[in-house]
Amino acid sequence: MTQIIVPVILAGGQGTRLWPMSRAARPKQFLPLTGPTSLFQNALQRVADTARYAPAIVITNADYRFIVAEQAAELGMKLSGILLEPVARNTAVAIAAVAEYAKAHFGPEAILQILPSDHDVAVDEGYWAAVAEAASAAMAGQLVTFGIMPTHPETGFGYIKADATVGGGARPVDRFVEKPDVERATQMLAEGGYFWNSGMFMIGAAAFLRECEYLAPQTLQAARQSVAQAVTDLDFIRLDEAAFATAPNISVDYAIFEKTDKAAVVAVDFGWSDLGSWDAIWKNADRDAAQNLTQGPVTLANVTNSLVISDQAHVAVSGLDDVAVIATNDAIYVGRLSEAQKVGQMVKTLRSDKDTAGLTEIHRTAYRPWGGYSSVLNGERFQVKRLFVKPGKKLSLQKHYHRAEHWVVVRGTAEVTLDGTITVLNENESIYLPLGCVHRLANPGKIDLELIEVQTGSYLGEDDIIRIEDEFGRA
Numbered sequence: 001m002t003q004i005i006v007p008v009i010l011a012g013g014q015g016t017r018l019w020p021m022s023r024a025a026r027p028k029q030f031l032p033l034t035g036p037t038s039l040f041q042n043a044l045q046r047v048a049d050t051a052r053y054a055p056a057i058v059i060t061n062a063d064y065r066f067i068v069a070e071q072a073a074e075l076g077m078k079l080s081g082i083l084l085e086p087v088a089r090n091t092a093v094a095i096a097a098v099a100e101y102a103k104a105h106f107g108p109e110a111i112l113q114i115l116p117s118d119h120d121v122a123v124d125e126g127y128w129a130a131v132a133e134a135a136s137a138a139m140a141g142q143l144v145t146f147g148i149m150p151t152h153p154e155t156g157f158g159y160i161k162a163d164a165t166v167g168g169g170a171r172p173v174d175r176f177v178e179k180p181d182v183e184r185a186t187q188m189l190a191e192g193g194y195f196w197n198s199g200m201f202m203i204g205a206a207a208f209l210r211e212c213e214y215l216a217p218q219t220l221q222a223a224r225q226s227v228a229q230a231v232t233d234l235d236f237i238r239l240d241e242a243a244f245a246t247a248p249n250i251s252v253d254y255a256i257f258e259k260t261d262k263a264a265v266v267a268v269d270f271g272w273s274d275l276g277s278w279d280a281i282w283k284n285a286d287r288d289a290a291q292n293l294t295q296g297p298v299t300l301a302n303v304t305n306s307l308v309i310s311d312q313a314h315v316a317v318s319g320l321d322d323v324a325v326i327a328t329n330d331a332i333y334v335g336r337l338s339e340a341q342k343v344g345q346m347v348k349t350l351r352s353d354k355d356t357a358g359l360t361e362i363h364r365t366a367y368r369p370w371g372g373y374s375s376v377l378n379g380e381r382f383q384v385k386r387l388f389v390k391p392g393k394k395l396s397l398q399k400h401y402h403r404a405e406h407w408v409v410v411r412g413t414a415e416v417t418l419d420g421t422i423t424v425l426n427e428n429e430s431i432y433l434p435l436g437c438v439h440r441l442a443n444p445g446k447i448d449l450e451l452i453e454v455q456t457g458s459y460l461g462e463d464d465i466i467r468i469e470d471e472f473g474r475a
Contacts, residue, residue, distance in 0.1 A: 003135065005047075005053050005054070005112070005202075006053070006080070006112050006113070006205075007057070007112075007115060008057045008059065008095070008098050008115065009057070009059070010059060010091065010094065010095075010114065010115065010117055011040055011068060012064070015027040015118060016343070016348075016360070017341065018031075018275075018276075019343055019346070019360065020330075020332070021326060024063075024361045025063070025363060026363055028118050028275065030067050033275060039119070041074070042121075043115050043116075043119070046115070048075075053113075054080060054106065055078045055080040056080060057080045057081050057101065057102060058072075058081070058117075059082075059083040060082065060084065060085065061085055062238065065084055069235060069236075082236045083098060083237050083239060084236050084237065084239060086226075086238065086240070087245050089222075089245070089249050092219050092248070092252045092255035092256065093219050093223050093244065093247035095201075096212050096223035097223040097244070099112065099203070099208050099223075100223055101237070102205045103205040107205075108205055108206035109139075110204070112201075112203050112208075113131070113135075114203065116274070118274070118275060119198075119275060121270065121272050122270045122271030122272065123270075124270055126268060126269060126270045127270045129167065130146060133167075133170060133266050134146065135202055137170035138202040139204065141262060142170055142207075142262050143208060143257065143263050144203065144263075145265050146201070146268055147162065147198065147265040147268065148196040148198050149267060153185035153188075154185060155180060155182055156179060158196075159176070159177040159180065159188060159194045159196060160175075160195045160265050161174040161193055161195075162193065162265045164195065164265050166268060171265055171266075172265075173265050176257065177194065195267055196272075198268075207262070212255075215256055215259045215260060218246070218248060219247050219248060222246045222247035225243035226240045226241075226243040226247075234472065277340040277341050282337060290304045290305075291304055291305045291306075292305070292307070292308070293307045294309070295308075295310070296310035296312075296315075297310055297315065298316075299317075300317050301319070302319045303320050303321070303323070304322075306320060306324065306325070307326075309326050310326075310327040312328070313327055322338050323335070324340055329364045330359065331359050347360050370393035370395055370472075371389040372387075372388055373387045373388070373453070381458065381460075382454065383460045384453070384455075387441070387449075389449040389450075390449075391443055391445055392443065392444075394442030395440055396465075396470035396471075397438060398439065398466055398467050398468060399436060399437060400436070400457070400466070401435070401436065401464060402458050402460070403455045403456060403459065404432070404456055404457055405439075405453055405455050406431070406453070407425070408430040408452045408454075409426060409428065409449070410427065410450045410451055411447070411450040412427070412449035412450060413425070413444060413445040413449065414441060414442070414443065414449055415442040416439065416440070417438075418433060420438075438468060440469075
């Protein structure tokens with residue numbers, strides 16, 4: 001294999017089955033669930049070898065654009081483009097749009113490796129051998145998927161039936177199988193020749209688009225128009241919303257791979273997990289002698305086969321088996337670990353109630369391109385937040401119609417613009433921002449700026465921000 005591969009990272013999902021850690025505003029791919037870096041960053045690191053790969057193309061939800069850019073920058077990785085999906089339309093049109101973009105920038109014969117951003121993959125010699133096999137098949141015009149050798153009768157995955165062997169190259173797909181029940185999954189493992197559908201693909205841009213034209217013309221038209229009418233916004237490519245929205249809401253499996261006669265599978269047995277549920281997190285990690293996995297401030301007594309995670313409060317669990325306890329600073333989930341697939345249904349229930357819908361959308365800590373903030377205390381006509389600003393970053397020049405603010409510097413140095421006057425504040429110094437003033441906060445230092453913000457007024461919503469000037473294009 002000599003041709004450079006163009007990696008494509010799909011980073012638009014919401015990961016509801018890992019609630020309450022994963023939420024719409026910061027889903028699982030941007031969380032460090034398996035180590036110090038996020039799953040998205042892990043995916044970027046797998047395609048960092050410039051001898052094999054061009055800089056990656058990322059396609060993501062427009063709301064995640066700054067998280068994508070920031071996490072790539074933290075690794076020092078350049079990207080070939082960040083494409084922004086204006087509305088959710090599943091993977092068929094997303095991959096078609098990326099193929100159109102790649103064809104224009106890398107040529108019609110570009111080979112694309114499609115990678116979900118939220119999987120855990122063991123990179124070893126077997127992994128690289130499978131990548132080479134898939135790339136060779138894609139160069140010959142096949143649309144290749146990676147089939148994982150199953151280790152147990154999993155009901156959370158779709159399966160691929162094929163006469164394939166690990167190391168045997170790409171083989172034609174006989175058929176795709178929907179997620180089975182336990183009995184059927186057990187039977188398929190006994191029969192052999194079935195593989196987990198990993199959601200990872202290797203395709204030629206032109207070959208894939210030709211199949212789209214034949215099998216999914218409406219999807220292709222939406223993708224082409226959304227790319228042709230896309231606009232550049234800072235470092236992002238905004239796909240045209242009107243065109244993109246005309247695409248059917250359908251996965252690439254249903255739209256293309258289950259219909260094409262060019263589908264092939266490369267069978268692999270490297271370590272892999274889609275980390276799609278809390279029990280998958282548990283299965284994929286090193287556990288203690290009692291088969292428990294803990295993270296954060298946790299104390300266990302006579303607990304077995306369980307997962308207990310806390311990001312703030314100390315959690316003590318006693319005398320339980322097969323339990324999942326996930327504690328964040330504003331929500332706690334408790335359930336059977338063996339029934340972790342049901343968390344998604346719990347999220348639907350929470351979303352259906354206006355009093356709890358917000359728990360599925362945002363964290364108490366919100367991340368912004370300049371840093372972020374955490375809610376500390378809320379009351380009638382007041383709110384307390386902890387703000388953190390990265391070195392060299394600054395908030396928008398803005399004003400509020402309904403609230404005044406006090407800022408107290410806890411750590412670092414703050415540069416405050418107040419009605420045209422610039423003041424530099426050090427630790428333990430404060431400033432008052434009266435209602436209606438034009439103000440801006442910046443961090444001119446080399447370390448993170450941390451401050452406490454006390455808001456007072458008749459309305460404290462985030463939509464009471466009138467941006468006058470903003471380096472992130474939000475004014």
